[in-house]
Amino acid sequence: QESQAPLWERYADHGGIRFVINAEHPLVASLCTKLSSDDATSLRVLLDSISAALPVEMIYSDYSTHPREVSQTAADHDQALDRLRSLKQLLYGDGPGDPQAFLRIVLSTHLFDGQIEMTEKFIAEAFA
Amino acid sequence: QESQAPLWERYADHGGIRFVINAEHPLVASLCTKLSSDDATSLRVLLDSISAALPVEMIYSDYSTHPREVSQTAADHDQALDRLRSLKQLLYGDGPGDPQAFLRIVLSTHLFDGQIEMTEKFIAEAFA
Numbered sequence: 001q002e003s004q005a006p007l008w009e010r011y012a013d014h015g016g017i018r019f020v021i022n023a024e025h026p027l028v029a030s031l032c033t034k035l036s037s038d039d040a041t042s043l044r045v046l047l048d049s050i051s052a053a054l055p056v057e058m059i060y061s062d063y064s065t066h067p068r069e070v071s072q073t074a075a076d077h078d079q080a081l082d083r084l085r086s087l088k089q090l091l092y093g094d095g096p097g098d099p100q101a102f103l104r105i106v107l108s109t110h111l112f113d114g115q116i117e118m119t120e121k122f123i124a125e126a127f128a
Numbered sequence: 129q130e131s132q133a134p135l136w137e138r139y140a141d142h143g144g145i146r147f148v149i150n151a152e153h154p155l156v157a158s159l160c161t162k163l164s165s166d167d168a169t170s171l172r173v174l175l176d177s178i179s180a181a182l183p184v185e186m187i188y189s190d191y192s193t194h195p196r197e198v199s200q201t202a203a204d205h206d207q208a209l210d211r212l213r214s215l216k217q218l219l220y221g222d223g224p225g226d227p228q229a230f231l232r233i234v235l236s237t238h239l240f241d242g243q244i245e246m247t248e249k250f251i252a253e254a255f256a
Binding site: 006007008010012015016017018019021027028030031034035038039041042043045046047048049050051052053054055056057058059060062063064066067068069070071072073083086087089090108109110111113 | 166182195
């Protein structure tokens with residue numbers, strides 16, 4: 001169901017294997033268009049830093065010893081509605097927007113894993 | 129030498145092990161203060177999404193089969209000076225700034241790993 005481009009991309013080439021944040025992802029692209037040129041450049045340098053500083057050895061070490069305990073999704077029911085509203089505002093402002101595209105983008109964030117019913121209910125109401 | 133707080137933090141508690149972007153890191157905090165309230169909220173949701181969507185299984189799988197090939201730092205000499213200027217502008221604007229603190233923050237990004245001489249030369253000149 002997640003056919004939206006992912007937030008993280010894996011590159012494998014002569015330089016090795018790298019995991020990089022997808023700068024073309026709609027959330028990144030939308031935020032960049034709202035910022036001043038200087039702030040958009042800062043955001044890109046921040047995202048490049050987040051990729052470069054990714055602690056791959058530590059992730060490997062934890063996952064190899066405790067695979068079931070490593071879980072990036074901390075379902076946060078209190079924040080979920082606020083986050084959905086914020087994502088809709090970022091992507092579509094006060095315009096109409098596309099509920100199917102929105103669902104795909106929302107799934108790609110993995111912020112709402114395990115809360116799919118609530119997410120679909122929000123979309124049905126917010127895009128009515 | 130890197131005593132600056134890292135960009136990624138590892139949490140281990142009853143909910144398991146999680147890797148989360150440090151929202152208190154000076155780059156994140158500085159960018160947030162420059163943005164409107166809505167855009168700062170969007171940035172936080174984006175950073176939470178980047179953490180939630182981190183492909184830990186894929187990282188584990190690659191690292192376990194090709195440990196030497198996984199390398200997040202793609203030294204980019206062409207962009208290095210522009211990135212250093214952008215980081216200095218984001219953190220200190222046109223003010224004086226602290227060269228020691230700046231070096232620690234720069235190291236924490238891992239964007240300039242392997243380019244320490246060039247980095248120190250930039251700092252010596254830019255903070256003269």
